[in-house]
Amino acid sequence: xKRWNVLNSQKDxxxxxxxxxxxxxxxxxxxxxxxxxDYEEGLHNPFLFRDMQAAVDLINKHLQxxxxxxxxxxxxxxxxxxxxxxxxxxxxxxxxxSSKSELAVxxxxxxxxxxxxxxxxxxxxxxxxxxxxxxxxxxxRNVDEVAYAKTLGxxxxxxxxxxxxxxxxxCLIINPKINGEQYPFLGLAGCGVAFKVAQGxxxxxxxxxxxxxxxxxxxxxxxxxxxxxxxxxxxFLKWLLDLVAIGTIADLVPLxxxxxxxxxxxxxxxxxxxxxxxxxxMAVAQTNVDRNGNNRxxxxxxxxxxxxxxxxxAGRLDHANNAYELLVTEDDAEAVKIAEQLNKTNVxxxxxxxxxxxxxxxxxxNNDQILLAVWPGLNCHCEGHSVSEVxxxxxxxxxxxxxxxxxxxxxxTELPWPSGVMGLVAGKLTExxxxxALAITNKNGEIVGSGRSIEEFDITAMLEExxxxxxxxxxxxxxCGFTLKNREALEPFLDKAKKIAAVKLAGVELTPTLDIDLxxxxxxxxxxxxxxxxxxxxxxxxxxxxxxxxxxxxxxNVWNMGSDGQHLKLKLHPVKSSQSEFNGVKSxxxxxxDAVAFSxxxxxxxxxxxxxxxxxxxxxxxxxxxxxxxxxxxIDLKIT
Numbered sequence: 001x002k003r004w005n006v007l008n009s010q011k012d013x014x015x016x017x018x019x020x021x022x023x024x025x026x027x028x029x030x031x032x033x034x035x036x037x038d039y040e041e042g043l044h045n046p047f048l049f050r051d052m053q054a055a056v057d058l059i060n061k062h063l064q065x066x067x068x069x070x071x072x073x074x075x076x077x078x079x080x081x082x083x084x085x086x087x088x089x090x091x092x093x094x095x096x097x098s099s100k101s102e103l104a105v106x107x108x109x110x111x112x113x114x115x116x117x118x119x120x121x122x123x124x125x126x127x128x129x130x131x132x133x134x135x136x137x138x139x140x141r142n143v144d145e146v147a148y149a150k151t152l153g154x155x156x157x158x159x160x161x162x163x164x165x166x167x168x169x170x171c172l173i174i175n176p177k178i179n180g181e182q183y184p185f186l187g188l189a190g191c192g193v194a195f196k197v198a199q200g201x202x203x204x205x206x207x208x209x210x211x212x213x214x215x216x217x218x219x220x221x222x223x224x225x226x227x228x229x230x231x232x233x234x235x236f237l238k239w240l241l242d243l244v245a246i247g248t249i250a251d252l253v254p255l256x257x258x259x260x261x262x263x264x265x266x267x268x269x270x271x272x273x274x275x276x277x278x279x280x281x282m283a284v285a286q287t288n289v290d291r292n293g294n295n296r297x298x299x300x301x302x303x304x305x306x307x308x309x310x311x312x313x314a315g316r317l318d319h320a321n322n323a324y325e326l327l328v329t330e331d332d333a334e335a336v337k338i339a340e341q342l343n344k345t346n347v348x349x350x351x352x353x354x355x356x357x358x359x360x361x362x363x364x365x366n367n368d369q370i371l372l373a374v375w376p377g378l379n380c381h382c383e384g385h386s387v388s389e390v391x392x393x394x395x396x397x398x399x400x401x402x403x404x405x406x407x408x409x410x411x412x413t414e415l416p417w418p419s420g421v422m423g424l425v426a427g428k429l430t431e432x433x434x435x436x437a438l439a440i441t442n443k444n445g446e447i448v449g450s451g452r453s454i455e456e457f458d459i460t461a462m463l464e465e466x467x468x469x470x471x472x473x474x475x476x477x478x479x480c481g482f483t484l485k486n487r488e489a490l491e492p493f494l495d496k497a498k499k500i501a502a503v504k505l506a507g508v509e510l511t512p513t514l515d516i517d518l519x520x521x522x523x524x525x526x527x528x529x530x531x532x533x534x535x536x537x538x539x540x541x542x543x544x545x546x547x548x549x550x551x552x553x554x555x556x557n558v559w560n561m562g563s564d565g566q567h568l569k570l571k572l573h574p575v576k577s578s579q580s581e582f583n584g585v586k587s588x589x590x591x592x593x594d595a596v597a598f599s600x601x602x603x604x605x606x607x608x609x610x611x612x613x614x615x616x617x618x619x620x621x622x623x624x625x626x627x628x629x630x631x632x633x634x635i636d637l638k639i640t
Contacts, residue, residue, distance in 0.1 A: 002514040002636055004616065006549060013524055017532050020517055020546055034260070035535045039238075042261035046200040048183050051172040055157045056200045058132070058172065062155070063093060066100035067131035072117065073107040073324065074137040074190065075315030077308045081247035082136035082194040083107060084327040085240050086159070089198040092236055102129075107320045110420055111443065115474070115481060117145035126152040134159065134197075137190025140175050141165045141474055159193045161253075162474055163460060187254045187542075191247030192262060195240060202233040241266035242273045243327065249300050250308035254542030263300065263538045271297050277326035280339035281310060294623045300538035313346040316420030353421045357428045360439065364429065369510075370457075370501035371429045371437035372494055375417045378442060378487075417441040423450035423479065430454060434512040436462075436501060440490070447484040453477065456508050462500050469493040514636055516616055517546040522553075522574055522591040525630060530619050547635055550574075551614040556592065558609055568597045568604055568634070575612055594622070597634035607639065614638045 008023040021031040033042075046052050062069055069090060073083030083105050090103050108114065108121060116138045122145060125133060132155045139146070140160040146169035149156050156171040164178045174193055176183040188196070245266025248259055255263050273279065282288055282298065285306040290296045298307075314323040326338040360373035417425070422439040429437035430452040436459050440449035453459035460475040463482055467473070469489040473482035484490055525548075539545040552575040561567040573592045595617060597604065607613070615637050622631035 002512045004516055004549070004636070005513050006516045006519055008518050010518070013518070013520060016518065016520070016524065016529060017535070020536070023517065024543075037261045037264050039261060039265055042258065043199070044184055044258055046196040046203070049174050049176070049196065049200075050181060050183075051174055052197070052200045053204070055159075055172045055174055055197065056204045058155060058157060059090070059134070059201060060204070062132045063090070063097060063099040063101050065131075068102040068104070068129050069132045069134065070125050070130045071103075071105045072121075072125075072133050072135045072138070073105060073320075074115065075107055075110045075320035076137075077250035077311040077323070078190045078247040079137040080107065080311060080315075080320055080324045080327060081243040081250075082159075082189075082191040083324055085191055085194040085198060085243050086134060086136050087328065088240065089194075089201055089236075093201060104130075105324060107324055109319055110315050114443075114448070114472070114483065116472075117142040117149070119145055119148050122149045122152065122154065126154055131155065132157070136194045137161070139169065140173065140178065141169075143167050143169045145169075146171050159190070159197055161188050161190050161193050163476065185258045187257060187259055189248045189251040189253045189259070191244050191251075192253075192259065195237075195244050195262065198237060198240060202237060238265070239269060239274070241268075242270040242275065242278065245270055245300075246303055246307055246311070249303040249538070249540055250312070252541050255300070255538055255540040256542045260538070260543065263540070267297075267299060267303075267538060270303070275327060276332055277329050277335040277338060278307075280332075280335040281307060281326060281342065284339045284343040285310060290623070300540050304540065309349075310342045310346045313349045314342055316349050316424075317345050317352070317418060349421060349424075352418060353424045353428070356417050356421060356425050356439075360425055360429065361432070366433050366435070368498060368501070369435065369505045370462075370497055371426075371433060371435050372497070373425060373429060373437065373439040374490075374494070375441040377414070377416060378440065378447065378490060416443065419443040419448050419450075422448070423452065423481070426450050426452040434510050438497065447487060447490055449482055449484075451475070451480040451482070453479070454510070456510075457501065457504055462497060462504075465500055466493055466496050469496070514616060515544075515547070516549045519549040519551070522550060522572075522593060525591075525593065525619060525632075527621075527628075527630060530621055530630060533619060545618055547616055547618065549614065549616050552640070553613050553615055555607060555609055555611045555613065558607055560605060565605060566599050568600045568607070570595045570607065570634075572613075572615065572632075593630060593632050595632035595634050604637070612640045614640055 008019060010019045010023070013019060018031065021034060026034055059069070071083050071086045071090070073079045087103060087105050093099070094101055094103060106121060106125060108118060113121060117135065122133070126149075133149065134157045136159050138160055139158045140162050141164065143165070146156050146158075150170070156169070157174070158169060158171060159174040161175060161177060164175065168178060174197060175181065176186045176188055176193070241262060245263045248255070248263050248266070253259055270278070287298050287302045287306045288295055311323040311326075314320050322338055322342060326335065326342065329335050329338070363376070364371045364373055417439070419441050422441055425439040426437040429435070429439070434454055436451065436453040436457045438449050438451045440447060451459045455478070458477045460473075460477060460480045463470065463473045463475070463480055469484055469492060471483050471485045473480065475481055484493060533546060536543065536546065553572045554575050555570055556573055557571040559569040561569055571592055571594055573590065595615060615632070616635045617632040618635065620631050620633045622629050
């Protein structure tokens with residue numbers, strides 16, 4: 001049972017939008033800017049990053065020298081979009097300046113290599129003639145690896161957004177979260193940081209490409225643009241925004257400040273995208289079509305729940321190169337093939353995740369303050385695979401494991417849980433029990449895990465306290481990843497994690513809170529209000545879709561929908577004996593609204609005509625056979 005917390009007790013609801021924005025801490029001037037984000041004014045100067053000018057100069061130096069430059073990415077949606085942004089920018093500059101530089105992208109194998117810079121990869125790239133490595137969405141904690149790269153004569157530029165350790169790598173770093181950084185916004189995703197580097201590169205010599213009116217709109221480098229009258233540098237940057245929007249939404253960073261501008265304009269570009277791979281992916285995911293078969297614009301919800309999971313699935317079960325290639329390919333047949341494969345992989349990822357979750361759910365002690373889901377094979381002293389196995393062997397073994405999992409139930413295989421879904425499993429446990437959770441498995445002889453947490457518990461800070469048992473770790477307050485030093489470290493690590501959680505969460509009421517923006521009456525709900533709420537988009541972390549509470553409603557009709565009656569539709573009106581008061585004017589409540597919920601709990605299936613309920617909901621619009629009507633999307637309810 002969730003605890004309901006109404007955030008605003010404002011009685012005067014003449015302007016509900018103003019009430020909502022005021023409750024979110026915005027002044028009148030800030031609210032005006034929030035409702036109409038301006039691209040030019042809403043983006044911060046990239047050279048506010050302390051190392052930006054030096055990084056731009058170093059990149060230009062290598063381009064002018066014709067040196068090989070490698071973009072070193074990551075395997076999630078943020079990482080692959082950041083890699084595409086950086087590569088496309090370098091390629092654009094190379095074309096504009098007639099540079100002879102060879103450009104390449106390296107995305108580490110999640111299974112064989114793991115997150116961040118690896119010495120083996122650095123040596124491989126150096127042997128291939130690389131002179132500059134630019135990381136995206138990783139490497140802030142890779143102190144030793146950067147030092148090793150320098151011994152091989154490589155230059156390194158780190159672009160990242162993850163939390164830093166006590167010691168920074170000895171190289172240029174573009175990361176808003178490092179100590180001493182003066183950049184005014186800390187919430188950029190990895191793709192957002194990559195975009196700031198692109199901005200910096202396109203506003204500095206020797207390629208100052210942001211002059212007004214530069215170039216013609218027949219340039220072959222960039223597709224035809226709706227941004228008429230701008231130089232090709234500006235046009236090019238804005239056509240990167242679809243990638244920025246996807247990575248920013250996928251990485252669950254706050255959609256405020258600069259991220260709001262990047263995402264809002266990025267969604268505009270995404271709906272006009274010329275990237276053939278994204279078009280094919282949206283087609284197989286039916287991103288442009290609603291439940292009733294109507295065409296719709298792609299917004300943050302479709303990105304977060306349809307596009308991003310398919311891009312992430314590549315790195316979780318296969319290799320993230322597939323997702324990256326989808327973003328950059330210009331071949332129609334290849335785009336179709338990759339999109340269909342990502343769609344299939346995503347379904348397999350869902351099935352494997354659910355099976356592991358159910359197994360873990362049976363094994364955990366849900367009375368603990370932190371939930372510990374450990375692959376059963378680690379609870380015995382089974383021989384694992386040698387940590388020294390080379391990447392190719394690790395990848396081959398993993399591929400065999402995945403092939404087996406695709407053809408047989410996980411419990412029957414006795415194979416390690418795939419490391420790529422550990423974060424998802426931990427997240428499902430946290431969602432169910434409202435506790436921080438760790439999910440841990442054996443990855444080719446290494447003990448690796450992921451964690452997810454709640455607002456009251458900083459899970460990466462917990463790892464800092466457990467660093468004596470870890471060879472590698474990183475993350476944010478509510479998400480982390482880690483590798484243990486050895487098998488013997490597992491038990492003491494788990495013991496210390498439990499002790500830390502017990503202390504930190506002592507006396508804390510671990511009940512999920514449902515924050516509700518405003519209590520309103522049905523007489524307040526209208527198409528005009530729905531239309532006004534659209535101005536608050538894009539919704540996401542830091543800017544959630546407004547939730548409303550209406551009390552004392554009567555169920556007029558009930559429909560159980562779906563093959564197993566798992567979906568619910570109610571027709572509701574205010575309790576007959578009540579009257580609503582809106583700005584002091586009372587009127588009889590004869591208003592009827594439909595309310596729908598999907599995959600409902602068993603208790604809701606028992607609701608019957610005549611029941612009285614309190615309802616928490618989103619205000620939505622239903623379109624069917626050319627008709628439009630307000631429809632409420634149920635978030636929670638209480639039978640009164």
